[in-house]
Amino acid sequence: MLSNEQFTTKLRQVGEERYHDKHPYHVAMHEGKLSPAQLQAWIANRFYYQKNIPIKDALVLSKLPSREDRREWIQRIIDHDGREGSEGGIEAWIRLGEAAGIPREEMLDERRVLPAVRFAVDAYVNFCRLEPWPIAVASSLTELFAPSLVSKRIAIFEQLYPWIRPEGLAYFQARLHQAPRDADHGLSLVLRECKDRRDQEQAISALRFKCDVLWALLDALSLAFPGENER
Numbered sequence: 001m002l003s004n005e006q007f008t009t010k011l012r013q014v015g016e017e018r019y020h021d022k023h024p025y026h027v028a029m030h031e032g033k034l035s036p037a038q039l040q041a042w043i044a045n046r047f048y049y050q051k052n053i054p055i056k057d058a059l060v061l062s063k064l065p066s067r068e069d070r071r072e073w074i075q076r077i078i079d080h081d082g083r084e085g086s087e088g089g090i091e092a093w094i095r096l097g098e099a100a101g102i103p104r105e106e107m108l109d110e111r112r113v114l115p116a117v118r119f120a121v122d123a124y125v126n127f128c129r130l131e132p133w134p135i136a137v138a139s140s141l142t143e144l145f146a147p148s149l150v151s152k153r154i155a156i157f158e159q160l161y162p163w164i165r166p167e168g169l170a171y172f173q174a175r176l177h178q179a180p181r182d183a184d185h186g187l188s189l190v191l192r193e194c195k196d197r198r199d200q201e202q203a204i205s206a207l208r209f210k211c212d213v214l215w216a217l218l219d220a221l222s223l224a225f226p227g228e229n230e231r
């Protein structure tokens with residue numbers, strides 16, 4: 001069995017190899033090379049991911065056996081769905097869309113969602129529905145890699161895509177403190193629950209699978225919205 005330190009290193013290596021920041025579409029985003037249509041397509045398609053996150057978190061929540069763990073996990077659903085007076089991440093993402101010129105109805109009615117994006121996101125939800133909860137939690141650990149990417153993204157949007165109104169970036173600002181908290185909790189559950197090498201390998205595979213979900217989303221966008229020299 002791997003020590004906690006070795007296991008954590010292996011999980012982090014998955015992100016170094018295949019997190020979505022390495023995908024050409026994402027690289028182009030961070031180089032300021034996406035056209036408005038390409039960036040709008042990313043925002044509208046990522047919305048399908050965002051709206052499904054609390055559904056998958058409710059599936060995980062329903063399987064957590066202890067009250068203490070449920071108490072912590074439930075915060076993820078509240079962060080996304082919001083509450084009276086604090087609207088939450090889904091609303092913030094809709095406002096990101098509006099700040100980038102996408103009317104609210106066009107986000108809500110899913111007209112811009114590509115078939116392969118739908119299949120990839122649905123696969124993530126179904127994975128969490130069907131797998132044992134520690135493995136589902138392991139698949140959420142891409143959040144270990146998200147904060148540094150999201151903090152770069154805020155600066156990039158401000159500098160390279162000034163046509164997006166700055167109030168649209170509130171979603172990303174909120175994630176800067178939510179994601180590290182979620183990742184710490186998720187990692188502590190995975191370290192606690194993986195009791196032999198087999199469990200550990202399953203957790204690592206779950207994280208690879210999740211990276212593939214995020215990768216597939218960007219593959220779909222690349223095909224539907226190729227860059228200038230790829231057409």
Ligand SMILES: O=C(O)c1cc(C(=O)O)c2c(n1)C(=O)C(=O)c1cc(C(=O)O)[nH]c1-2
Nearest residue numbers: 053139140141142143145146149150175214
């Ligand atoms: O913008 C990003 O790059 C990014 C990545 C990820 C991720 O790594 O899955 C999440 C988010 N954002 C995010 O906003 C979010 O709420 C979230 C929840 C989860 C999850 O799997 O539970 N990942 C992510």
